[in-house]
Ligand SMILES: O=C1CCCN[C@@H]1CCCn1cnc2cc(F)c(F)cc2c1=O
């Protein structure tokens with residue numbers, strides 16, 4: 001389908017749905033909250049995975065695959081970690097016509113599937129640090145309105161689960177992984193994020209503390225958790241009896257972390273960069289970075305043009321640039337321009353008789369529409385510079401837009417006004433959970449309540465005597481607040 005019906009700044013929800021379908025990323029499915037991920041998505045997912053997998057391999061993280069199914073007893077093992085989530089768990093109760101002895105859960109996360117085996121495998125300090133990661137699908141029967149990529153009943157993620165002899169080692173890894181997540185968002189998806197710590201209320205209940213990278217969607221004024229890196233402390237070691245014998249023969253509980261990012265990241269990228277012509281892909285995650293299109297003229301030498309296109313694609317591929325040729329004779333050049341713009345391909349190269357005669361190509365940027373005639377001899381260098389330029393421009397533009405949404409507030413009235421103004425709020429907070437609960441209660445509404453998004457590691461100066469915006473008590477920290485996905 002060519003051309004968009006909806007505009008990003010007018011009907012964001014409809015625009016988003018149209019972009020991901022028209023760009024052939026995703027197809028709707030007959031089960032609510034479930035979606036078909038098509039090659040254009042899977043190739044983006046694989047490009048991110050290539051980076052992340054290489055980085056965790058440097059950390060000696062080993063690949064595993066644990067079963068999709070978890071017995072009821074095992075899942076219930078950790079009460080307070082699962083209890084709040086119980087409504088989201090999907091259960092298998094039958095096979096064919098016969099009832100199962102006991103219902104079996106489909107994994108909503110894999111702690112309870114994995115940790116009994118950590119208990120069995122980890123015996124000595126020589127087994128530590130233990131580092132495990134799996135790439136898999138997860139099922140959570142969410143009830144709030146589903147949004148493709150952002151909130152679905154099944155999604156793909158990686159989940160890392162590690163164990164250490166000391167807290168120091170665990171703390172260090174939490175931040176190392178969080179930096180990888182920042183890089184995935186900022187260096188690959190060109191999406192600006194804040195690193196920070198979740199509040200006691202928002203953290204993973206089963207853990208000691210949670211860190212996250214937080215993104216923001218200006219169009220909806222909602223924050224969104226991009227990825228999480230938790231320190232679990234020794235909570236799960238206690239529950240699952242995961243102990244090791246140290247050098248002196250003393251048995252101690254391990255210190256654990258768990259960390260994940262998911263296909264949600266792809267949805268955030270679409271929302272951030274897409275425009276009214278469709279998807280806009282950052283080159284680092286573009287399955288096709290350059291599409292080459294022959295522009296034949298009635299009596300022009302179509303064979304020579306095709307030859308020039310082939311050699312252009314070949315030269316770019318040899319240079320490690322993902323280039324493809326669209327020589328389909330059943331579509332016009334104009335149709336192809338719109339089609340590949342809809343799919344968000346960063347650069348288009350047009351080669352027609354004039355280009356051939358002047359031994360040049362015409363290059364068009366997807367992000368800003370700029371056109372340039374480039375001598376074929378300097379092609380690779382120019383394309384590399386252009387791709388890097390697009391990557392940087394997308395990030396800087398997104399960062400500028402996100403920063404323009406930040407509102408520093410000091411009073412409740414300013415907070416409410418900023419919230420209704422779809423702002424990302426930075427406010428001084430007394431860091432008390434009761435106050436956080438109170439803010440949630442006072443901002444309940446059909447758009448959802450305000451909550452803390454994170455306490456950013458990068459703290460602005462907090463002047464002596466600054467009061468909490470909500471309680472009037474002495475503020476202890478600056479925190480980001482807002483509505484969220
Ligand atoms: O966020 C991560 C990183 C990867 C491993 N897991 C942690 C914590 C997941 C928190 N969480 C999140 N959602 C859940 C949904 C459920 F239905 C359920 F039974 C349990 C959970 C649940 O534990």
Ligand SMILES: [Mg+2]
Pocket residue numbers: none
């Ligand atoms: Mg959830």
